[in-house]
Amino acid sequence: MLSWSISRVVTIGLNTFREAVRMKLFIAMTILAMCTLASSFLFREFNFGSSELKFIADFGFGGMTVFGSALAVIVTAQLFYGEIEHRTALTLLAKPIHRSEFVLGKFFGSWATVTCFLGMLSVCLVFVLWFRETSILEEYPDEFEGGRRIVQYGEIVWFSVVQVFRIGILCSVVILFSTYATSSLFAMVMGVLVWIVGQLQHIAIEARGVVDNLILKSVYAFASFALPNFHLFDVGEKLALGESLPSSVYLKLFVYAFLYSSFYLAVASASFNRREL
Amino acid sequence: MDMTPAIAIRGLTKDFRVSGSSKRLRAVDNLSLEIHRNSIYGLLGPNGSGKSTTIKIALGLVEPSVGECEVLGIPSTNPAARTNVGYLPEAPYFQRFLTGRELLKYFGCLSNVPKEKIQKRIEYLLNRVGLEDAGNRRVGGYSKGMLQRIGLAQALVGNPDLLVLDEPTAGVDPVGAAEIASLILELKKEGKTVLLCSHLLSQVESVCDRVAIMGRGRLLMEGSVDTLTQEEGCSSMRIDQVSSELRGSVEQLAKKHGGLVSSPSRSLEELFLELANKKDER
Amino acid sequence: MNSNRSIIPICAGLALLIGWAVAPLDRSIAERLGQNTEVETLRNLDSQFGQGLSVAILGGYRSVAANLVWLSMNQNWEQRDLAGTLGKLVFVTSIDPRPELFWLNGSRIIANDMPTWVIGIDNTDLHIESAEVRAISSQYANRALGFLEGSRVYHEQNPLIYIEEAMILWRKANDLEGAVGRFEQAIRAESPPFYAYRMYGELLVKLDRKEKALKLLETHYETLPEESIEAMKPVVADRIRNLRRELGH
Numbered sequence: 001m002l003s004w005s006i007s008r009v010v011t012i013g014l015n016t017f018r019e020a021v022r023m024k025l026f027i028a029m030t031i032l033a034m035c036t037l038a039s040s041f042l043f044r045e046f047n048f049g050s051s052e053l054k055f056i057a058d059f060g061f062g063g064m065t066v067f068g069s070a071l072a073v074i075v076t077a078q079l080f081y082g083e084i085e086h087r088t089a090l091t092l093l094a095k096p097i098h099r100s101e102f103v104l105g106k107f108f109g110s111w112a113t114v115t116c117f118l119g120m121l122s123v124c125l126v127f128v129l130w131f132r133e134t135s136i137l138e139e140y141p142d143e144f145e146g147g148r149r150i151v152q153y154g155e156i157v158w159f160s161v162v163q164v165f166r167i168g169i170l171c172s173v174v175i176l177f178s179t180y181a182t183s184s185l186f187a188m189v190m191g192v193l194v195w196i197v198g199q200l201q202h203i204a205i206e207a208r209g210v211v212d213n214l215i216l217k218s219v220y221a222f223a224s225f226a227l228p229n230f231h232l233f234d235v236g237e238k239l240a241l242g243e244s245l246p247s248s249v250y251l252k253l254f255v256y257a258f259l260y261s262s263f264y265l266a267v268a269s270a271s272f273n274r275r276e277l
Numbered sequence: 278m279d280m281t282p283a284i285a286i287r288g289l290t291k292d293f294r295v296s297g298s299s300k301r302l303r304a305v306d307n308l309s310l311e312i313h314r315n316s317i318y319g320l321l322g323p324n325g326s327g328k329s330t331t332i333k334i335a336l337g338l339v340e341p342s343v344g345e346c347e348v349l350g351i352p353s354t355n356p357a358a359r360t361n362v363g364y365l366p367e368a369p370y371f372q373r374f375l376t377g378r379e380l381l382k383y384f385g386c387l388s389n390v391p392k393e394k395i396q397k398r399i400e401y402l403l404n405r406v407g408l409e410d411a412g413n414r415r416v417g418g419y420s421k422g423m424l425q426r427i428g429l430a431q432a433l434v435g436n437p438d439l440l441v442l443d444e445p446t447a448g449v450d451p452v453g454a455a456e457i458a459s460l461i462l463e464l465k466k467e468g469k470t471v472l473l474c475s476h477l478l479s480q481v482e483s484v485c486d487r488v489a490i491m492g493r494g495r496l497l498m499e500g501s502v503d504t505l506t507q508e509e510g511c512s513s514m515r516i517d518q519v520s521s522e523l524r525g526s527v528e529q530l531a532k533k534h535g536g537l538v539s540s541p542s543r544s545l546e547e548l549f550l551e552l553a554n555k556k557d558e559r
Numbered sequence: 560m561n562s563n564r565s566i567i568p569i570c571a572g573l574a575l576l577i578g579w580a581v582a583p584l585d586r587s588i589a590e591r592l593g594q595n596t597e598v599e600t601l602r603n604l605d606s607q608f609g610q611g612l613s614v615a616i617l618g619g620y621r622s623v624a625a626n627l628v629w630l631s632m633n634q635n636w637e638q639r640d641l642a643g644t645l646g647k648l649v650f651v652t653s654i655d656p657r658p659e660l661f662w663l664n665g666s667r668i669i670a671n672d673m674p675t676w677v678i679g680i681d682n683t684d685l686h687i688e689s690a691e692v693r694a695i696s697s698q699y700a701n702r703a704l705g706f707l708e709g710s711r712v713y714h715e716q717n718p719l720i721y722i723e724e725a726m727i728l729w730r731k732a733n734d735l736e737g738a739v740g741r742f743e744q745a746i747r748a749e750s751p752p753f754y755a756y757r758m759y760g761e762l763l764v765k766l767d768r769k770e771k772a773l774k775l776l777e778t779h780y781e782t783l784p785e786e787s788i789e790a791m792k793p794v795v796a797d798r799i800r801n802l803r804r805e806l807g808h
Contacts, residue, residue: 002357011386015372022374054658058622087370091431094336094364094441095387098356176570202594225578226571232588236622245591252588256581263577267570276293277338 008097009105016079016109021116025074030117033067037124041132053133053151060125060156061236064163068118069230072167073191076110076174081184090277100269107175107265114167122160126153155239158250165257166233170195172264173228179272197223198230228260281350283439283470284312284335289344291330291494304330306494307344312487314438317461317471319481319502321549322491328474329367331491332441335472336364349439360389363432367443367474369424373417377408377427380416381434388435402430407456421448429457433464440464443474458484478549482506490552497552505548625655636668639676644668645702652709662710663723670703670727693733700731721745722755725762735766753783753790760798773802 020026040059083089083106093102129151137144144150174191181187201224211217233253235245291305305327312318322328333339334346337353351358371380381399390398403409406426411419416427425445432440442461446454454477461471461484475481481488482502489499498505516523528538628651635643648665655661674696707724714720725741728734742759745751756779763772776799783790 001355002360008387011383015375015383018379019372019374054660055626058626062621062623087366088372090333090338090366091364091369091371091384091428092387093338094359094362094366095384095435096356096360096362096389097387202589222571222575225582226574227578229585229589231594232585232592234594234621235592249588249591252584256584256588259577259581259584263573267573271570276340277333 002096002098004098005101008101009108012092012097012102012105013108013112016106017112017116020075020079020109020113023075023078025078026071026113026117029067029071029074030120033063033117033121034124036063036067037121037128040128052136053129056129056132057125057151057156057239058236060121060128061159061239064118064121064125064160065166065234065236067121068114068163068167069170069195071117072110072114072170073174073188073195075113076106076171077178077184077187077191079110079113080106080175080178081181081187084178084277085184093277099272099275103175103179103265103269103272107171107261107268110171110175111164111168114171115164118160118163118167122156126156129153129156152239152244155244158245159236159239162233162235162250162253165253166230168257168261169198169228169230169264172261172268176264176268176271179268179275194227195230198227200231201227201229202231228256232256280314282311282347283314283316283349284310284318284472285347286310286331286335287345289331289334289346290342291327291334291339292342303494305334305341308491308494308496309344310489310496310499312470312472314470315465315468316486317465317473317484319485319488320472320474320491321478321481321488322497325493326491327494328491329443330494332443332472332474336362336441361435361438363388363435363437363440365425365428365432365440365442365445368447369428371416371424371427371431374415376415377403377412377419377430380427381430384431385434388437390435398434398436402433405433405460406430422450422453425449425457426453429460437469439470439472441472444476445473446475446477446480454480490549492552498548622655622658625651625658625661628654629661636672639672641673641676644673648706649709652706656710656713659710659714659717659719662707662714662720666703666707666723666727669706670700670731673702674699674731697732700727703727703731716748718745718748718751718755721748722752722758725758729762735762738762739766753787757791757795757798764802769802769806773799773806773808776802 037060040056083092089102093099130153133149133151137149170191173194174187177190178184178187181190211220235249235253239245287309289305289308290303292301292303294300295302308327308331320328320331330339334341335348335353337356337359340354346353348358349361372383375383378399381402382395385395385398386392399412400409403412406429408423408426408430411423416424419427425448429442429445432442445461446457449457458480461473464471473481473485485502487499487501488505490497490505516527531538628647632644632647632651635647648661648668652661652665674692677695677699678692704724704727707720707727710717710720721741721744725738725745728741729738739759739762742755742762745755746759756775760772760776760779763769763775776795780792780795780799783792783795785792
């Protein structure tokens with residue numbers, strides 16, 4: 001029996017990562033996201049003083065969430081289904097590897113790609129905020145109590161970490177659909193669907209208690225239980241308002257993301273094991 | 278030497294579900310064959326004859342519906358069966374973003390080549406397939422022939438006992454094809470087993486020890502090339518240093534005993550077409 | 560599709576199971592992040608601006624959407640477009656009612672700027688004696704107070720909102736008693752700024768409640784930190800000395 005090997009998972013993961021960063025799409029998305037962030041400099045026109053910093057933070061957080069999620073869906077579908085579509089999986093899976101190693105390797109590669117993207121964006125955000133804060137500090141010293149900086153840079157790092165958790169779930173969902181799909185478009189569409197429904201999931205939770213119609217109630221119940229609640233990861237709204245969160249919240253979010261991702265990856269491995277190439 | 282066959286297929290049947298209907302399509306029908314170690318085995322057949330499905334089953338890419346397939350003594354559904362197998366797919370598609378060296382390193386790692394030996398192995402293989410100068414170029418920019426060569430190198434990277442080569446000379450010029458043929462013969466000398474799928478029947482004929490001809494998922498004929506190319510009631514012999522006198526005497530002797538002298542044997546190509554025509558008539 | 564369709568119901572069942580298992584975790588995180596009150600906000604928003612809007616502003620871009628509306632409101636403000644500015648102020652705070660900046664700056668625009676647009680001069684304070692000007696000023700002061708009323712859901716205990724209301728009541732609506740009530744609420748709220756006490760003190764002096772003002776400042780003085788510039792400890796000490804002198808203590 002061939003033993004399961006983490007080193008093969010790492011090899012596939014690293015190669016997937018290499019493929020992703022050499023993709024034109026990744027470079028294009030990174031440039032686009034950075035342009036979005038840079039456009040927050042337009043706020044300068046309005047002379048807001050220190051509140052401009054909150055606007056920039058909001059903008060950066062929004063960019064990370066939206067572009068990060070979009071990239072997760074597109075890149076994962078391309079990287080996983082692409083191997084089947086371009087028949088490169090045939091050569092790969094003819095090597096002594098378990099299909100679950102392939103699934104996990106692809107997951108970690110895609111996840112690392114989007115994590116890298118989020119990392120770059122958060123470094124940019126920190127830079128933009130630091131730059132603006134320094135000039136606003138000189139322009140409007142009265143708005144800074146005791147001349148102290150008001151942006152909590154540590155919270156930006158925490159926000160990025162939480163987004164990495166969110167992306168983990170999303171990547172694993174797209175992998176699951178890719179193992180079943182007959183086109184990468186199907187995997188992408190399903191990924192986007194889960195993303196949107198997961199984002200609105202808290203409404204389904206409440207709606208479940210409000211509606212009387214049994215069918216609607218079941219639909220809401222299914223949506224609220226079967227899909228992850230991505231809205232939980234929108235901690236930026238709190239952090240941008242200058243609040244910090246206790247580490248227990250981050251821990252819970254990690255456990256939440258870990259459980260969902262593991263579940264989707266386990267199902268994906270089972271599904272891919274049965275797939276004929 | 279291990280006497281278990283390199284590949285043993287017994288009563289193998291594979292049905293595919295036709296999408297959108299409950300019908301099933303039979304790709305392989307009750308196939309049984311054995312490929313012995315240290316031999317070159319040719320698998321022939323027209324498109325849709327079940328060759329590719331048979332290979333995919335042997336490589337664990339597809340599961341059989343009925344029957345069994347063992348590779349080097351291990352059931353093909355077990356990933357361990359592929360530990361000592363190298364595979365060159367038909368019209369190989371590789372990760373276009375990798376360079377030749379990166380590709381070999383990637384597959385080397387997955388074939389469990391020890392890290393300290395991998396670099397040496399890559400250089401040896403690039404040299405062996407004649408791509409030492411193209412090793413740092415991206416595979417996306419390779420010609421068809423170069424892709425076949427790098428494909429061969431990746432199949433060999435783990436130094437496997439069994440090689441499965443699907444159309445290894447497709448898109449390669451005649452000189453390149455001859456080089457690949459001699460490489461296959463060298464591999465046999467090194468003690469390896471080669472399963473060869475090819476449309477170039479003259480090539481199969483020149484390198485293979487045994488061949489199997491498939492049609493509509495079934496095994497139509499199997500045996501050594503010599504036996505298969507021998508026509509019924511005909512015999513050919515090779516006599517070196519034939520003078521015209523000797524030739525005349527042999528012909529006279531044959532006539533005397535009611536024999537007919539003609540060209541030595543039919544080619545494998547003739548046999549293949551004959552079988553294909555028979556199949557069509559049916 | 561994959562040949563084996565039986566996997567779908569199994570997956571759906573397992574998904575429900577995991578959803579059920581993590582539900583307590585989900586609830587506890589949502590509660591800590593205050594997301595359990597958001598559905599209410601969104602429902603209000605939908606009833607005001609129609610279905611579909613909440614979908615657009617969900618996700619990571621909710622704050623960004625509010626910020627963009629705020630930016631475009633600035634253009635209306637520059638053009639002294641009364642209806643446009645007011646409409647967008649309400650819109651911004653409906654999309655994202657959490658930043659106090661929207662409430663504070665919004666109410667200042669309504670109470671301070673809008674009356675001048677109506678009257679057509681830049682300094683209403685100079686004409687405060689005119690009955691007409693006073694009526695307009697008071698009308699917009701009430702509008703600003705009504706606007707701030709909407710902040711209660713998220714800012715029930717925010718001292719800055721109370722101070723803002725107190726200032727509007729005092730300076731614009733001329734309702735000094737009302738302002739006293741708001742200052743009382745402000746200093747009872749969680750960590751009020753130092754200036755709340757100083758301003759409240761001044762209002763009490765204006766109302767000739769000097770004893771009460773002195774007591775307030777004396778109590779406040781005890782709590783002031785030495786090193787903080789914002790605390791203005793010497794200024795408060797001066798004011799206490801003056802009040803004591805005036806009251807003959």
